[in-house]
Amino acid sequence: MPSRVSDAIKPHRHVLDFTSLKELPESHAWSSLDSPSSNNPPTAADSSVSESVPVIDLDDPKAQELVGRACKTWGAFQVKNHGIETSLLDRIESTGKSLFSLPTHQKLKAARAVDGVSGYGVARISSFFSKLMWSEGFTILGSPVEHARQLWPHDYNHFWYVYTYVPPILMHVQYDKEMHKLAGRLMGLMLGSLGIAQEDVDWAGPNKEGAAAIQLNSYPACPDPDRAMGLAAHTDSTLLTILYQNNTSGLQVLRDASGWVTVPPVPGALVVNIGDLLHILSNGSYPSVLHRAVVNRTQQRLSVAYLYGPPSNVKISPLSKLLDPTHPPLYRPVTWTEYLGAKAKHFNEALSSVRLCIARTGLVN
Numbered sequence: 001m002p003s004r005v006s007d008a009i010k011p012h013r014h015v016l017d018f019t020s021l022k023e024l025p026e027s028h029a030w031s032s033l034d035s036p037s038s039n040n041p042p043t044a045a046d047s048s049v050s051e052s053v054p055v056i057d058l059d060d061p062k063a064q065e066l067v068g069r070a071c072k073t074w075g076a077f078q079v080k081n082h083g084i085e086t087s088l089l090d091r092i093e094s095t096g097k098s099l100f101s102l103p104t105h106q107k108l109k110a111a112r113a114v115d116g117v118s119g120y121g122v123a124r125i126s127s128f129f130s131k132l133m134w135s136e137g138f139t140i141l142g143s144p145v146e147h148a149r150q151l152w153p154h155d156y157n158h159f160w161y162v163y164t165y166v167p168p169i170l171m172h173v174q175y176d177k178e179m180h181k182l183a184g185r186l187m188g189l190m191l192g193s194l195g196i197a198q199e200d201v202d203w204a205g206p207n208k209e210g211a212a213a214i215q216l217n218s219y220p221a222c223p224d225p226d227r228a229m230g231l232a233a234h235t236d237s238t239l240l241t242i243l244y245q246n247n248t249s250g251l252q253v254l255r256d257a258s259g260w261v262t263v264p265p266v267p268g269a270l271v272v273n274i275g276d277l278l279h280i281l282s283n284g285s286y287p288s289v290l291h292r293a294v295v296n297r298t299q300q301r302l303s304v305a306y307l308y309g310p311p312s313n314v315k316i317s318p319l320s321k322l323l324d325p326t327h328p329p330l331y332r333p334v335t336w337t338e339y340l341g342a343k344a345k346h347f348n349e350a351l352s353s354v355r356l357c358i359a360r361t362g363l364v365n
């Protein structure tokens, strides 16, 4: 992820010692007045929707078609038979758990720097809201070894082994490497479903240079979940995000007709979200999905987001094969860095900020 992502990250502030709180502090109590309606706290009606995002078996011969349909209609789906070993997901989860269960003063030793990207802190989108979110996060960009040394001065190796160099004898699967491969495979399916060969997009593919960051999120059990917000509604500034969630639900996606729909944890499955850059690349046919995380009274929830984007020098623009006189480009070319700058400034209006005004009949801005 480019360094200008720091533009989107304000100094970490108000990190709470969640475990000591028996009541929701005013600073974390959301009401409809605090945010746009898409961020109203969860209601009973939200959970009454029976339909949820499709679960796609990547071994299914029809996987490409199913992925295309899910991208168009939901902007999100879950995948099974994705090739990521359960043991690796278990290890990431337990590493996250041990990180977030450290005392606050210890976690703050690895706090995200004011102008930095990596490290511990509140949700990066917090600066756009007057209320704080009931969550804490840890962002990994590049090697986390310095932060791991600060967090676990006597035992930083276990973190190092999961994220960076892993001696093949100890563990031949590596989170970043495996997720990168999966992201490339998913890009192939998504492009294929748009009628584009992966080879036609020179930076896309399992062995290509896509960039990524890893975001660990923890949502502690909350004394007043109906008035709290784990992570406010947003779209991801990625091409796609691969999300591992532990066995506790909380992720919701916005479906126009049904409102907020819960994405239940499916054992062994990973959630895939379409990000804004894929929205641009597909010239709007694959919408980036608005999503949020809600919290609950009894269980800590953990998620690990693999934020996948293009190499930093690549300009993302609507794919030329999708364009013709009746389908002109809807977005101007942007690099990931430029887009993160737009997100930092405009947040959920960032896509509109790079949209082209097309004065043609039938095409409105």
Ligand SMILES: O=C(O)CCC(=O)C(=O)O
Binding pocket: 215, 217, 231, 236, 243, 245, 250, 251, 252, 291, 292, 293, 302, 303, 305
């Ligand atoms: O925890 C979740 O389910 C969502 C996390 C998320 O949306 C993110 O990290 O961007």
Ligand SMILES: [Fe+2]
Binding pocket: 234, 235, 236, 241, 291
């Ligand atoms: Fe997200």
